[in-house]
Amino acid sequence: MVSGPAVTRRSFLRYSLGGAVGTGLGGFALGSLGFLYPRPGDELTGPHALGAAADLVSELVATRIPIRVPAGGVSLVLWDPTREAQAATYGRDHAVLGDVGLMALYTQRCVHLGCAVPWCQTSQWWECPCHGSRYNRLGEWVRGPAPRGLDRYASSIDDAGTLIVDFGDLRTGPARTARSLEQPQEGPNCTDA
Ligand code: FES
Missing domain, CATH: 2.102.10.10 (Rieske [2Fe-2S] iron-sulphur domain)
Incomplete structure (x- = not known):
């Protein structure tokens, strides 16, 4: 039987929290980088x-x-x-x-x-x-x-x-309150997000 270092409840929580924060910050950083660098879809001007x-x-x-x-x-x-x-x-x-x-x-x-x-x-x-x-x-x-x-x-x-x-x-897109089209969802969503 292989034995390793015991993972205490406290260290488990610390690592879990760190992972969640890291994932959130990573997503934010990637999203922010998207605003800084051109990517496919930004080739046309004028x-x-x-x-x-x-x-x-x-x-x-x-x-x-x-x-x-x-x-x-x-x-x-x-x-x-x-x-x-x-x-x-x-x-x-x-x-x-x-x-x-x-x-x-x-x-x-x-x-x-x-x-x-x-x-x-x-x-x-x-x-x-x-x-x-x-x-x-x-x-x-x-x-x-x-x-x-x-x-x-x-x-x-x-x-x-x-x-x-x-x-x-x-x-700039319209404000949240400025909806000019009342269009209920017509069928299933395509993403679960
Ligand atoms: S990038 Fe967050 S909802 Fe679209």
Whole structure:
């Protein structure tokens, strides 16, 4: 029988506490580093044409899946300029094509500690896998530690009907209280965080 040094209750608690604190600090440090160093998804700067707005709208309506633009770290979603609350919140800074709006959410970086935030098709929410923040389809805060909604780039439609996203003009996400879309969870979550 192999015998080793006895682990007292006190030392066990000390090591457990140290591990938990270390893990927490490590996660915080990694999240903070994410803000300091560029990573895939931050390659685009300034205005960029992302395609015919009408085609993008058709695809979004048909699939209900946001269109990812990996080089810019954004995901395109629809918003509704005919709804007063959304028009008031997004009408000045985001593209409108007739009675439909397009918006470029900066989903590459959660506004809590910087993790990428994937789309969950079943819940129809954005679900951060790191600490559980949830955002509705428009990137507005629903729950979790994030201090606000996802940030987003300003966008417009040019005379040729092309969606232009300005990657030099990042707009701070809406406050927690400024939700313009009441969108209950539609199905199971994709993460347990
Ligand atoms: S990074 Fe913490 S909830 Fe997203």
